[in-house]
Amino acid sequence: MCGIIGYVGHRKVVPLLLDGLRRLEYRGYDSAGVTVIRDGELVTVRAEGKLDRLVERLAGEPVDGSHGLGHTRWATHGPPLERNAHPMVDARSRLALIHNGIIENFLPLKRRLIAEGWEFSSDTDTEVVANLVSSYLDEEGDLRGAVARATRELEGLFAFALVSISGEREIVAYRQGPPLVLGIGERETFLASDPAALLTYTKDVVFLENGDLARLTEDGLEIQDASGEAVERESHRLLWDPIQAEKGGYKHFMLKEIHEQPQAIQDTFGGRVDFETGEVGFDYFSLDPEEAGAIREVHLLACGTSLHAGLVGKFLIEELARLPVQVDYGSEYRYRDPIVNEGTLAIGVSQSGETADTLSAMEAAKERGARLLAVCNVLGSQATRIAEGVVYTHAGPEIGVASTKAFTTQLVALYLVALYLRQQRGLPIGPEIVADLAHLPGAVDEALQQEGAIEEMARKYHLEEDFLYLGRGINYPIALEGALKLKEISYIHAEGYPAGEMKHGPIALIDQQLPVVNIATGDKVFEKMLGNMQEVKARDGAVIAVTDRDPSELEEIADEVLRVPRLSDHLQPIVNVVPLQLLAYFVGVRRGADVDQPRNLAKSVTVE
Ligand code: M6R
Numbered sequence: 001m002c003g004i005i006g007y008v009g010h011r012k013v014v015p016l017l018l019d020g021l022r023r024l025e026y027r028g029y030d031s032a033g034v035t036v037i038r039d040g041e042l043v044t045v046r047a048e049g050k051l052d053r054l055v056e057r058l059a060g061e062p063v064d065g066s067h068g069l070g071h072t073r074w075a076t077h078g079p080p081l082e083r084n085a086h087p088m089v090d091a092r093s094r095l096a097l098i099h100n101g102i103i104e105n106f107l108p109l110k111r112r113l114i115a116e117g118w119e120f121s122s123d124t125d126t127e128v129v130a131n132l133v134s135s136y137l138d139e140e141g142d143l144r145g146a147v148a149r150a151t152r153e154l155e156g157l158f159a160f161a162l163v164s165i166s167g168e169r170e171i172v173a174y175r176q177g178p179p180l181v182l183g184i185g186e187r188e189t190f191l192a193s194d195p196a197a198l199l200t201y202t203k204d205v206v207f208l209e210n211g212d213l214a215r216l217t218e219d220g221l222e223i224q225d226a227s228g229e230a231v232e233r234e235s236h237r238l239l240w241d242p243i244q245a246e247k248g249g250y251k252h253f254m255l256k257e258i259h260e261q262p263q264a265i266q267d268t269f270g271g272r273v274d275f276e277t278g279e280v281g282f283d284y285f286s287l288d289p290e291e292a293g294a295i296r297e298v299h300l301l302a303c304g305t306s307l308h309a310g311l312v313g314k315f316l317i318e319e320l321a322r323l324p325v326q327v328d329y330g331s332e333y334r335y336r337d338p339i340v341n342e343g344t345l346a347i348g349v350s351q352s353g354e355t356a357d358t359l360s361a362m363e364a365a366k367e368r369g370a371r372l373l374a375v376c377n378v379l380g381s382q383a384t385r386i387a388e389g390v391v392y393t394h395a396g397p398e399i400g401v402a403s404t405k406a407f408t409t410q411l412v413a414l415y416l417v418a419l420y421l422r423q424q425r426g427l428p429i430g431p432e433i434v435a436d437l438a439h440l441p442g443a444v445d446e447a448l449q450q451e452g453a454i455e456e457m458a459r460k461y462h463l464e465e466d467f468l469y470l471g472r473g474i475n476y477p478i479a480l481e482g483a484l485k486l487k488e489i490s491y492i493h494a495e496g497y498p499a500g501e502m503k504h505g506p507i508a509l510i511d512q513q514l515p516v517v518n519i520a521t522g523d524k525v526f527e528k529m530l531g532n533m534q535e536v537k538a539r540d541g542a543v544i545a546v547t548d549r550d551p552s553e554l555e556e557i558a559d560e561v562l563r564v565p566r567l568s569d570h571l572q573p574i575v576n577v578v579p580l581q582l583l584a585y586f587v588g589v590r591r592g593a594d595v596d597q598p599r600n601l602a603k604s605v606t607v608e
Helices: 013-027 051-060 106-115 126-140 143-151 253-259 261-269 289-294 304-321 356-367 382-386 405-424 431-448 451-461 473-490 499-504 526-538 572-590
Strands: 003-008 031-038 041-048 067-073 095-103 156-164 171-176 181-185 188-192 204-207 213-217 220-224 235-237 297-302 325-329 344-350 371-376 389-392 466-471 493-498 515-520 542-547 560-563
Touching (some): 003 156, 003 171, 013 031, 013 067, 031 051, 041 095, 106 126, 126 143, 143 171, 171 188, 181 220, 289 405, 304 325, 304 405, 325 356, 344 405, 405 431, 451 542, 499 526, 515 526, 542 572
Parallel strands (some): 297 325, 542 560
Antiparallel strands (some): 003 067, 031 041, 171 213
8 A cells, every 4th residue: 555665875866766676566556656865956756657657757857866755655545646646745845755655633733734825736744744743844844753753643553754954865754554674785785565676786675663664875874763762773684576566577476476376385394394293394383282271262364366365274274183263354353342362373474464454363363462463474463473483375476456476375373373272282193184285386376377278258247247156165265265366356256155055136137238157166065066067957057067077077067167277175275276366467468458456456455
């Protein structure tokens, strides 16, 4: 939700800012802008719409300077127009500010500033901060002091960065909520809302804590904590490869990321499983048998695709670790009064580790005494900081807004968590229980071989306006995920349903215009799924089946069969989702949708 980049150093500033914005554009693409300091003046160029519009504008009026800021916006306050684009310059043209998050009390502050004679030209909460800081510049004497004073009056969750015409070659940044990562190079420093934006330039980074105020110069970083004390924050070395954040010959990040799944899955279980004994262990999460024995229930907290991973996780943890599991939307959990105590293990599942709703739910569980684990993809993100333990998914950077490899690696991570809880609770383990994991990357690769057939299928179905996805048991969440993928990138209405529920309502929808995607794998509910497909067929609906059976078994019923390899029931959802990801992708592409950056969405939803 909004991407922030900043740079002070010896390189050409604008190309670096644009490169960083290109990598951050998944966070919002309503407008983009840069500000550089040139000869002691602020030079700001902004454009409505995607980054390319800004690039075109800068090609027509090239600028550069000694240091600067860049921003890509996901609109919250005010429509996506140029006047609301960042950087936002204060009314006296002394500073420029980029911002991610929400200033909850911006209206009373705005009224006060207007009464004091400050003028506003945008509808944003951001401009309030620009004017507020500017109003304190003279009294405080420097930018850092003015920012420190202004932050004491701001409410909400936000991160921002500023440059000014003070003559100091500096960027001042503040974090209260959304992440800010600072990069350290040779006589240069960087700032971004996601480490992926910095990978080409440096791998040495520092994550700001909430309440931190930082000053970046070419000589390094100075950080003050919430009490104003100077602090050193731990430096981390990023392990992601910059190439992972490129399209690498694929037309879209989404397709590239779908294809990266075999490797990402391998990376997620690699080094954590002993295939000879069936034992599982993690670097940043452990429970001794006594602690594991004290857990009475598990709460899985997440949003969107990660919530669907949690729904699969419920099956895994209940069946393997024999613990009761609740799965909650982050946005719902925090506003009810969940029953939590020291016997609760809360697990926040989040690719980004930044999703505001998930974070609030995690905090709510922690405050009530739960033990807190994060299953997360992004090193140093807020979810990893508030949790006492972290199981990283090693998906690498996921740039496409639609989650694909993040989802399948979350499923692997939750499978490992379930096995670990089983082991630490003294239930029997053994090599047979993990054996199929070794086959999983190959099985996903095999599922990817259907790509050509699925592209063909998309040609046939891309003009449909509704889809139904049906699954049972552990594959019901895969039906939900298939439907979510289709609707978010192709804008086709799609619903996921437990197949057994179809006759309690959705069956009324079925006619020739409703393709129904059925997940019919494994033995447990295969016959039941056949029954559901018959019911669809009898009502003239198009039947699409994802199955691990020989297609001949379904030829009488299914119009289309997508074959996936067979694995154990617990791992089967991971291969089953692959054809659904490809179907959504090719339907979206065929409809001319922007699959990497679907309308109205952003990759990390850092506002409620
Ligand atoms: O970063 P998170 O996993 O916390 O994100 C949660 C959802 O916003 C995310 O999964 C969203 O639903 C995706 N766009 C789905 O593809």
